[in-house]
Amino acid sequence: MNMTNKNVGSLLGQLESLNESQLRRLLVEHLTKQKLGLTWEASAIERDAALNADLVLPRHCAEWSQNPEGGTRNLIIEGDNFDALRLLKATHAGKIRVIYIDPPYNTGNKDWVYNDHYVGANDRWRHSQWLEFLYRRLTLARDLLTPDGVIMVSINDENRARLELLLDEVMPGRRLGSLVWRTKDTGNDLSQRFSHVHEHILVYANAGFKFNGRATDRSKFRNPDEDSRGDWSPQPLTTNKTLFERKNTYYPIQDPETGYWYPCDPDSVWRFASEKEIRSRFPDNERAVQAALAGLRSGTIEQLIENKQIYFPPCKPSDVMEFASRDELLAAVNAGKGPVLPKKKTPLLRQDLPDLDFWVGKPIAPGRPSRKEHWTAKPQEERLAPLSSWIAGLNEDVALFSDDGDEEPVVLRSARGGVATEEVKDVFGTKAFQHPKPLSLIKNLLQQATRPGDIVLDFFAGSGTTGHAVLALNAEDKGQRSFILCSSTEATKKEPAKNLCRDVCAERIRRVIQGYGGKPGLGGEFAYLQLDKVEVPDLPFEADAAHAFQLLALRRFGEARPLPAGPVKRLGQSGDCAVLLCERVDAETIASLVDWRARNGAARLAIYSPRPSTLAEQLAAAGVEANCYSLLDAVMRGQVGGGANE
Numbered sequence: 330m331n332m333t334n335k336n337v338g339s340l341l342g343q344l345e346s347l348n349e350s351q352l353r354r355l356l357v358e359h360l361t362k363q364k365l366g367l368t369w370e371a372s373a374i375e376r377d378a379a380l381n382a383d384l385v386l387p388r389h390c391a392e393w394s395q396n397p398e399g400g401t402r403n404l405i406i407e408g409d410n411f412d413a414l415r416l417l418k419a420t421h422a423g424k425i426r427v428i429y430i431d432p433p434y435n436t437g438n439k440d441w442v443y444n445d446h447y448v449g450a451n452d453r454w455r456h457s458q459w460l461e462f463l464y465r466r467l468t469l470a471r472d473l474l475t476p477d478g479v480i481m482v483s484i485n486d487e488n489r490a491r492l493e494l495l496l497d498e499v500m501p502g503r504r505l506g507s508l509v510w511r512t513k514d515t516g517n518d519l520s521q522r523f524s525h526v527h528e529h530i531l532v533y534a535n536a537g538f539k540f541n542g543r544a545t546d547r548s549k550f551r552n553p554d555e556d557s558r559g560d561w562s563p564q565p566l567t568t569n570k571t572l573f574e575r576k577n578t579y580y581p582i583q584d585p586e587t588g589y590w591y592p593c594d595p596d597s598v599w600r601f602a603s604e605k606e607i608r609s610r611f612p613d614n615e616r617a618v619q620a621a622l623a624g625l626r627s628g629t630i631e632q633l634i635e636n637k638q639i640y641f642p643p644c645k646p647s648d649v650m651e652f653a654s655r656d657e658l659l660a661a662v663n664a665g666k667g668p669v670l671p672k673k674k675t676p677l678l679r680q681d682l683p684d685l686d687f688w689v690g691k692p693i694a695p696g697r698p699s700r701k702e703h704w705t706a707k708p709q710e711e712r713l714a715p716l717s718s719w720i721a722g723l724n725e726d727v728a729l730f731s732d733d734g735d736e737e738p739v740v741l742r743s744a745r746g747g748v749a750t751e752e753v754k755d756v757f758g759t760k761a762f763q764h765p766k767p768l769s770l771i772k773n774l775l776q777q778a779t780r781p782g783d784i785v786l787d788f789f790a791g792s793g794t795t796g797h798a799v800l801a802l803n804a805e806d807k808g809q810r811s812f813i814l815c816s817s818t819e820a821t822k823k824e825p826a827k828n829l830c831r832d833v834c835a836e837r838i839r840r841v842i843q844g845y846g847g848k849p850g851l852g853g854e855f856a857y858l859q860l861d862k863v864e865v866p867d868l869p870f871e872a873d874a875a876h877a878f879q880l881l882a883l884r885r886f887g888e889a890r891p892l893p894a895g896p897v898k899r900l901g902q903s904g905d906c907a908v909l910l911c912e913r914v915d916a917e918t919i920a921s922l923v924d925w926r927a928r929n930g931a932a933r934l935a936i937y938s939p940r941p942s943t944l945a946e947q948l949a950a951a952g953v954e955a956n957c958y959s960l961l962d963a964v965m966r967g968q969v970g971g972g973a974n975e
């Protein structure tokens with residue numbers, strides 16, 4: 330960037346206003362900045378200030394929750410997701426297994442409100458603002474993941490490269506790959522003569538993550554030849570290399586029991602080396618032969634045949650071909666009547682092949698030999714087919730070929746984007762939301778990425794498709810997955826009363842739970858949370874017991890719970906210890922605590938209160954043993970500085 334005098338002057342002016350520690354912070358950032366990667370205009374000072382500006386506290390809104398009487402792990406959080414993520418950092422750090430997000434794509438096309446206004450296509454800072462907006466949120470989100478957690482991010486083709494570099498910065502070395510899905514059947518960009526009909530889902534994961542894949546189909550394992558090692562499945566013996574690419578594994582194979590021969594396919598040669606072929610390459614040089622054999626990654630074809638690892642399909646003697654002379658063989662080959670591949674019918678012998686004479690006078694069998702893969706020889710974790718990066722349409726015909734003869738990959742399927750708008754319309758009767766994702770896309774993704782007890786987070790929840798998908802998946806497999814959805818209200822100066830989170834996201838999930846349009850409800854519940862922001866010095870005055878109770882219930886028990894009445898509020902049970910919150914330390918509280926253990930059958934008490942030492946003293950005087958913790962420290966923990974020993 331070219332610095333004009335005016336720019337330099339204003340930069341110096343800004344530096345004047347910084348204190349010493351802020352200047353140090355800038356210098357460290359400057360000196361340690363990565364030299365390879367993405368750069369965008371951003372200020373580390375503003376970033377720190379945004380993080381530490383205030384504290385975020387949850388408020389449970391019973392009125393907009395579903396089944397508010399009980400506790401629930403399903404949360405819908407209204408507000409800017411930066412604040413929601415700051416709260417989750419204090420309550421769910423290291424606990425989220427799957428994050429899926431579909432952020433605004435920065436199209437410049439009124440898809441993204443930043444600082445209360447839409448960021449337009451000609452905004453000079455459009456890309457930097459978008460990257461910084463996502464960077465701040467992704468760095469918080471990353472720390473919520475379990476050690477085997479994954480984050481999947483939807484993005485269009487135009488912004489994929491920028492977002493991928495950003496994710497490389499947020500989760501270095503954690504890129505797993507990307508999935509591609511087709512969004513529509515018709516194109517629209519006539520000016521470019523290029524039709525954008527696909528989007529990406531970028532996948533970044535912590536070390537322990539794996540997609541579920543698909544368990545190997547046991548029914549494919551049989552035992553037609555009564556092998557004493559049990560059931561096996563036939564695996565191709567060939568690679569995708571041609572004779573010209575890998576001539577060393579082009580050789581004939583003979584069944585030692587029948588004496589029949591099998592030609593190699595010149596377009597797809599054998600996978601395994603042949604000792605006989607190696608010896609023919611190094612005549613009179615045993616050392617070279619042994620060195621070549623020692624360098625092989627698997628056994629030779631001769632060893633496989635000797636160990637009865639190769640299956641030769643039975644054939645009728647009348648189907649075996651034999652040619653008495655080269656002319657007879659050539660005539661058959663040229664007339665298309667020579668040996669062919671059983672399914673594709675492409676010729677196995679051709680006039681241009683180097684070994685045509687070998688086949689004169691040899692009995693040539695029609696089938697193809699295969700390698701036996703025994704069921705018992707494969708460890709359980711390897712009996713899985715991988716996930717394909719290609720997401721096919723619901724009725725699309727996909728022909729997949731697996732390398733190395735392993736299981737064919739699992740293909741996810743998704744409806745096109747337009748179907749998603751209809752799905753939301755189905756719930757509300759009107760077009761309540763622009764550009765949701767198809768339910769099938771998210772449901773199938775989650776089926777591959779989650780296990781039945783996982784927490785799934787979507788902090789750009791929009792119309793709540795991710796929550797809908799979690800409920801649908803649970804209904805299908807009786808799973809106990811839970812969701813956390815964060816959505817803004819999308820209120821602007823023009824539409825101050827708009828509340829997308831309450832009226833679309835939560836309302837959709839409520840209708841899915843209760844049933845809509847004649848469809849039965851899937852069941853379930855959620856807590857609706859709003860966020861209050863409190864500056865640290867004001868905490869003792871502005872944070873109340875309801876805030877603290879919710880924060881601690883979420884952190885310690887992973888649930889939002891309705892606030893109990895009375896001076897002693899039970900948060901939950903941890904082993905034999907009852908965890909309580911007392912808003913005040915007064916005679917009524919002490920009186921309630923004196924026989925609390927006996928009344929509620931708890932062996933030990935842990936109590937949060939605003940004055941833990943006073944409470945501990947007064948309880949000791951009344952003969953009650955309890956561990957007392959500072960409520961204020963507990964509320965601040967995870968968001969500001971250090972905290973209590975909980």
Ligand SMILES: C[S@@+](CC[C@H](N)C(=O)[O-])C[C@H]1O[C@@H](n2cnc3c(N)ncnc32)[C@H](O)[C@@H]1O
Nearest residue numbers: 409410431765766789790791792793794816817
């Ligand atoms: C592309 S939509 C997500 C659609 C969603 N996947 C669905 O299927 O309905 C992005 C959503 O993110 C919301 N959003 C944008 N900025 C946000 C912010 N800072 N905090 C919370 N939500 C935000 C927008 O209001 C919009 O609803």
